[in-house]
Amino acid sequence: MGSIPNRRSVLLLKNIQEQHQQILEKIQINPFFSKKWVRLFLIGRVLRPFKASLQQIIKSESIMKNFLLAFLVLLSSNTFAQKFTSSSNKEKAKKIDLIIGKYHDYNLFNGSALVVQNGEIILQKNYGKADMNWNIEATSDTKFRIGSVTKQFTAMLIMQLKQEGKIKLDGKISDYLPWFNKMAGSKITIHQLLTHTSGLPNYTDFPDFKTKMVFENLSGKDFAIKYFKDNLGFEPGTKHNYCNTGYYLLGLIIEEITRKPYEKVLQEKIFDVIGMKNTGIEDPKEIISKYAQGYDFDYDGYQKTDYINIKTAVFSAGGMYSTANDMRKWDDALYTNTLLNEENKKIYFTPNLSDYAYGLVVQKHQNFLGSGKDITTMAHSGGINGFSCNIARIPEEKIYVILLDNTRAGKRGGQLEAVIDDVFGVLYNTKVDLPKPLIIFEVYKKMKAESVEKGIVYLKELKKNKFDSYNFNGFENELNRLTYKFLGEGKPDDALKIIDYAVSEFPNSSNIYDTRGEIYFNKKDYNASKKDYLKTLELNPNNDNAKEMLSKINQILSPKN
16 A cells, blocks of 8 residues: 655645746746756756755655655646646647648738747747748748738837826827827827827828829828828717828827837837847838748739838838747737836727727627637737738737738738637637638639639529638628729729629628729719719718719819810
8 A cells, every 4th residue: 555645745745836836837928948947947946945844854764755755746747737738739739730721722821820828839830932932931030011010019109108208198189290280180189099089081091092102202291291181080089990090190299209210219119128129110222131022812823012112101000020929029028017017008908999999909708719718809900012910819818829921811801810710719629610712712713714704603603502612701802802803904894793793792882882983983984983982972971082083073074074
């Protein structure tokens, strides 16, 4: 019959076990410790405070035997728990890798993926090429444009200035940018710029953005003076409407307060502080090592993306680049007070209208994915010429998912959000189906091989009979994008057939009517174009493009002309 540890040994072991757990929790948050190092460290660190007690126990041979027996059981149980956790994480990694691999196979993701849970990397892998011309593989240190994920960094700088007493969240634009239009500037607060509730028009929706504004090489202030409009779509603070204009102005306010360039303030107050050595603001004249080439997927394959002067055209609204490894450092820092104290972090993470906090969408979920757990998701997407980016975090379990893509995959049915949803499903042990090919790719093959009419008939058949075999995510946007594919090829009649079908599927989409209005305008059918643009405004009164096009059409149809 085996020996039973006496009461004194048990009490001592209980204290040791408590110390063991406390130290283990501290160590687990540091990714630089290997499992072997952790075990060796624990044996020495945990036993040190109990040296005197252990020496007394050792004097008794029988007690020592019992103690060693119990201590070995303790170590064995911890080793088993670590192996079980490790095995579980390996299974999760396999599933996530399989899922993201399928997205890559279907041309729905290309780039770097990083998944972290409870401070431990579950998956860190790269899919596809950083540069297809030179056949260079992507790595976790490949630099990608992150688009609007930049906004959370801009918001952090504003909160740091607030913490330093240099800016007030209820201060007005005019308090910091006296050159900005007084009528709007005296109404709109810094808080409203941060939360997209300013009412300002979104400048990246202007008709000239893709054809003229992206090529400008102006200072941020000169760019804003030249292009930003002050006509408010609604009373500030009453509605939420995503607005890049607001975050561009925030960057100018940061420069005005600090008397330094925005990128230098980022470097000094964030990047240097937390060690983000491979992150910055893209300068069109700068040679950036390990920088991914951006691509667009044009149904027939990949092609290089269009030019944009990132530093001028998007600036503090979306001008950053980063890596998967650097973005992990950013997430780690948000759990500490290194960048911001607790009081100001609470403000930073508090959701407002449409669940938008400061540069992040923050949502509460009860019984998340049927797990029985109440959690918070903090997420944001980023999209800019040739690149898409999505980040999502669940602070209750220190989950962080970062997807960096250099093929603008976010435009193909919102696929990066779908990838993150699937990753969450694996992490929370729910059933996740493997990705399916995007329906629009299949239909385009039919249109190209035969005709647009036969392609639409084929689409209707697949939708009716094989709906579960294809991916219909972002179906409306995909139909709109396919329309522009044919319009760009000088085939307005084919484009019109596709958009007519889109109208039948999405009769309440302002964007679809806006596209059809453009096609009719190009065909010089101004009355039909006017009708569609009026419908666009009926569905979305804030559509500035529709307003401008109606003004042009009215001039054309005027009796004087």
